[in-house]
Amino acid sequence: MLGFIFAGVFLAVIASFVCTEYQFVFFDAWRRVMVGAGSALRLILLINVVSFLMVWGSAAVFIFATGSSDYLTAAAVCAFAQAIWLAQHLWFYHRNHLRLRYES
Numbered sequence: 001m002l003g004f005i006f007a008g009v010f011l012a013v014i015a016s017f018v019c020t021e022y023q024f025v026f027f028d029a030w031r032r033v034m035v036g037a038g039s040a041l042r043l044i045l046l047i048n049v050v051s052f053l054m055v056w057g058s059a060a061v062f063i064f065a066t067g068s069s070d071y072l073t074a075a076a077v078c079a080f081a082q083a084i085w086l087a088q089h090l091w092f093y094h095r096n097h098l099r100l101r102y103e104s
Helices: 002-026 029-035 040-066 071-103
Strands: none
Touching (some): 002 029
């Protein structure tokens, strides 16, 4: 059972990364941060929330199909996996947002 949890955590981090990066490319969020267009911080937060919901939703479907009741554990794993990428994106925003302010 412990092996399945480790595999699930690893797959959640990978799925979270793929989902988040796909949305960043789709919504052109990196360019928006670099040029200061629109509300890039709101977009970054929205993308991370949507990615969390997608990964947790797929985990919930898998848990429902197996007949288990570990929804809270799955939510915690998915939140931890998404928090890794959220921290990275917020640091990127902070670093480049400040650079834009000083260059203007």
